[in-house]
Amino acid sequence: MFVSSLIHIILLIYIFLQRLKQTSTMLSNQQNEEALKTLLSAQTLPSFTLTASFCMQLGEVYHNLGDYQTSIEAFSNSIAKDPMNSVAYFAKAECYLALELFEECERELEKFLKLEPESADALQMLAKCKATLGKRSEAVEILSYLINGILKEDAYVYFLRGKLYDESGENELASSDFHMVKQLDPTFISKYESEAAECLYCCKHS
Numbered sequence: 614m615f616v617s618s619l620i621h622i623i624l625l626i627y628i629f630l631q632r633l634k635q636t637s638t639m640l641s642n643q644q645n646e647e648a649l650k651t652l653l654s655a656q657t658l659p660s661f662t663l664t665a666s667f668c669m670q671l672g673e674v675y676h677n678l679g680d681y682q683t684s685i686e687a688f689s690n691s692i693a694k695d696p697m698n699s700v701a702y703f704a705k706a707e708c709y710l711a712l713e714l715f716e717e718c719e720r721e722l723e724k725f726l727k728l729e730p731e732s733a734d735a736l737q738m739l740a741k742c743k744a745t746l747g748k749r750s751e752a753v754e755i756l757s758y759l760i761n762g763i764l765k766e767d768a769y770v771y772f773l774r775g776k777l778y779d780e781s782g783e784n785e786l787a788s789s790d791f792h793m794v795k796q797l798d799p800t801f802i803s804k805y806e807s808e809a810a811e812c813l814y815c816c817k818h819s
Contacts, residue, residue, distance in 0.1 A: 665695035672704055681708040699728035703735060710738070715745050733763055737770065744777060753777050768798035 672687030685708045691701045702725035709718035722739040726732065736755055744752040756774040764770045775790030794801050 665691045665698055665701075668694065669698070669701060669704070672701070676704065676708060681711050684708050697728065699725055702728070703732075706735075706738065710742070715742050718742050719746065731763060733759060737764075737773070740773065744773075749777055749781060766797055768794045768801045771797065772801065 668687050668691035672684045672691065675681070675684035675687060685705055688701045688705045688708070691698055692705075695701075702721045706718045706721035706725065709715070709721060719739065719742045722735050722742065725735050726739065729735065736759055740752045740755040740759075743749075743755070753774060756770055756777070759765075759767070759770050760774065771790045771793040775787045775794065778784075778787035778790060
């Protein structure tokens with residue numbers, strides 16, 4: 614009896630792992646509908662097989678399909694199974710950002726950064742989120758941290774900080790950052806033409 618039960622459990626785990634593998638391939642090929650069907654069929658398996666990885670894949674599929682609220686639920690389930698899964702916090706933040714729920718996005722990014730404090734992508738997203746929420750000084754502090762460290766030659770970070778300085782009337786600081794944008798990436802203005810037109814004017818007249 615024990616042996617047959619053990620064999621049954623091993624078989625279930627094997628089936629589950631095969632479905633996860635299939636789903637990974639489908640996600641790589643942008644076959645989101647097929648991936649969702651495969652994952653939902655796996656939910657008929659015993660609950661012990663529904664791991665944090667399973668929940669992450671389910672969240673990714675729903676995210677790709679634009680169902681951000683269900684995606685958030687899946688990522689939350691992944692975190693419940695593995696609270697140290699930093700990627701799940703970042704994934705939730707991206708969903709909240711897509712839903713324009715900036716306070717929730719800020720919260721998840723701060724959780725993520727406790728686990729991955731040097732993530733440039735998360736720090737940039739957090740700075741933009743804080744700026745949107747009116748927390749300008751906190752946003753500037755984060756961008757300055759990036760400029761003084763891991764992104765000291767990134768034109769976009771200088772642009773973001775310069776824009777915040779410009780909005781608060783700190784013209785000399787804004788001009789300095791916009792000059793750095795031109796120095797680091799002369800093609801930057803053409804990349805962000807609609808957003809950066811005023812920055813070009815500032816650079817020419819300072």
